Amino acid sequence: MLLFLIRRTGVMIVTALCLTFVVFYLTNLPAKLETLAKTQAGTRISDAEVVTWLDRNGYGQPMLVRYGEWLGVMPGWTREVSDEVMDGRCYRAYDLREPGSAPTRCGLFQGYWGESTRFRATVAEVIPTRLGATGLLMMWALIVMVPMALVVGVAAGMREGSRTDRSLSTFAIASTATPEYVSGVVFIALLASSTAGLSPLLAQWGWIDGPVLFQGNARSALEKITFWNFTLPVLTIALYGMGYIARITRASMTEVMTQQYIRTARLKGVSFANIVLRHALRNALIAPFTVIMLQIPWLLTGVVIVEVLFSYPGFGWTLFEAAVNNDIELLLAASVVAVIVVLLTQLISDIGYVYLNPRIRVT
């Protein structure tokens, strides 16, 4: 078990290194650096100004050297402003000016994640707050999605080919086949518009106080999550993932229901409800469990669309903003976070598997 954990952590570090290098390479292409200079110093600055800006801000060195700086294995760049004032990566990191007062290296190994050029704050400040916001969104999405998916899947898989199965399966396929950017927009038009959909009708009947049933924008959820402002984003994410999990649960359930021991139980006169709940369910849940775990990193990318659509500043929204503005160090940190989340959920799913299925052993 310990060996397994060590090996997994090793894989995680190697993956993170490879991924960050690719991201670093792509965000440091000359055209990208030019975009960065222009977003930082002024949209319409001249080419000469771009070059001096890049030089002054430490982007002039070779790419590998700067990747090393970010990791903390190479000394950070420095520039002498005057006799008393030094500028440099590590001087900025710790807000210092005096020559010689800053450490030579400051990077990931020293615990410094860098500075976000888009948000003008350290990455270490930006990521946790945004990740926290997304955590809440994902938590609510999972709370809605998982029970719904399991109920739908189990109900559909109990009697394969029945009317219940057909209608629930149609619903599940339809919900998976509708991407978030479609369902989100449909929900907004249907439930959050004062001129279209249900809201004008409800307002006319006097059933709702405000002009709209739900808020089509989740910005206010940043301060206080309410049923009113959080329903639509949660529903949009949950519905998309739900269909998929329901399909897997159904497949697994139908397979279990054809097993010999279920037939035996039936012949012995055990009631149908009892068979489903006591004999079939646990075995049928093994496959969905892995899928739910894999769904988490998938949700993490899915939230990019939903968070941008509902302008909810979470991790996905941050990723989008960082990508659009070529915020190098924020993108790097985001990819590290993504790697950790993916491999961590895989680890949990592997270990959980062992408990659910005694035939499998971690070695």
Next chain:
Amino acid sequence: MSDKKRKATELHSAARLYARECEEGKLSRREFLTRATALGVAAPAAYGLLGLTAPAARADTPQMGGTLRIQMDVRAQRDPRTWDWSELANACRGWLEYLVQYNRDGTITPVLLEDWEANEDATEYTLMVRQGVTWNNGDALTAEHIRHNFERWCDASVEGNSMASRLGALMEDGQLRDDAVEVVDDHTVRLHLSSPDVTIIANLADYPAAVVHPEFSGDPIRDPIGTGPYRPVSYETGIRAVVERNPDHTWWNEGNGAWIDRVEFIDLGTDPAAWVASAEGGEIDMLYETTGDFIDIFTAIGMVETEAVTSATLAVRFNQDSEPYDNRNVRRALQMAVNNAEVLELGYNDRGIAGENHHVCPIHPEYAELPPIEMDREAAVAMLEAEGHGDTEFELISSDETFHADTCDNIAAQIRAAGISIRRTILPGATFWNDWLTYPFSATSWAMRPLGVQVLNLAYRSGEAWNESAFSNAEFDELLAEANGIADADERRVVMERLQLIMQEEGLVILPYWRSLYRHARPNVHNAEMHPTFEVHFQNYWMS
């Protein structure tokens, strides 16, 4: 200065133009009134132009209090002189004030100045600094502080310092010329220009010209020393910026504004659909700007639309350094194939006035009226064939921003309709601006500037940094220099007419329209009409 001293009784020339259009039936009466009043013509006078009497108006007294929530991009802050978006200025407008201010009606009024005077040939300006202004750290505003600001503005070594490009007449070797700014006494500053320049006062109203304290470090949020009545509470890039009335500071204009307690700028991203959703839920009271189809949508959900006629435009220009646009007849032919009124209608929903293929707008004080331009598709094709470009495929490049793309699509469609082959290329905004100066044939949006000569100085004078058309014409440069030295707008118009004609004759740009700008606010927000340069003067707004 003549631009300021236009009397209230004197009518804007464009207003007369509109009145004529209204009589000819080209403009509805309601639209005429909106536009004429947007030009600063008082409503009764506007009615008078049509031979009508104005309905009785109701006067309102501003109320104190309230929180105003404005949808606006909240961009990463930096040193005011390097600001490249007016949103950056709006977020700090509560404490960083300006020497002068440009108003909706095209006039310029003093703020931190009491008044100013120009000499006959616009080479010497005397600025009278307002008495009794204090910074919110307790210091009094003096002429020395103003000189310090000129020093900052004229430092060209700071990347992106756009003030340096506006104050060339005060500079030498990329710095403020030693004798350019003379401090006469505690409250008088005299500017000595190296060449005549009528635009200098208008440039001081531009959004990067915020006046800062000598101890200012470069970050207006961390270091909010200013003269205005508000102070920052929080600033989260991309999310939200909050300002509140500063209780520890007495504003020089106390009692004449700063009615609202707290202003929140909320950044809801770039998708206007998200703004609609937020407005419907009652989470914003006002928008920074509404564009395109969304203008009607916001009106439909019960918000009040205001319009500002501006000289903002989309210049579809040819770069004369590139083949085949180095040929004047090719440029003229392409221009001739396009009907600007149609571009306005289909590319910008008829929200503005048609352009005349030169970069001086009817709202500019020195605008000279020229005979209407003609459109002739057959002549255009004949001209191209005569130049051996009958089969050439042209390429029109634009950014993906909706109105840029729509406008260029329509221009290309019209050129195609004439039988000329043309290809459209749409680039994402982020990459488009990397090379905006050098594309052979592309569209650039130009912001509003108060005077007609200003954009000509920036974009069409030989060798200028922003001369995207690579235009170089000795006669034009000479006349422009002459126009820059004529302080009186009516006298300047004579030279301007020739400049406008040269631009047309040389086939510089397809300038399809002058954009009107729109903004929506809830009915309980007052004084918050759209401003031609996107300024949000929230110290004058009030809520009921």
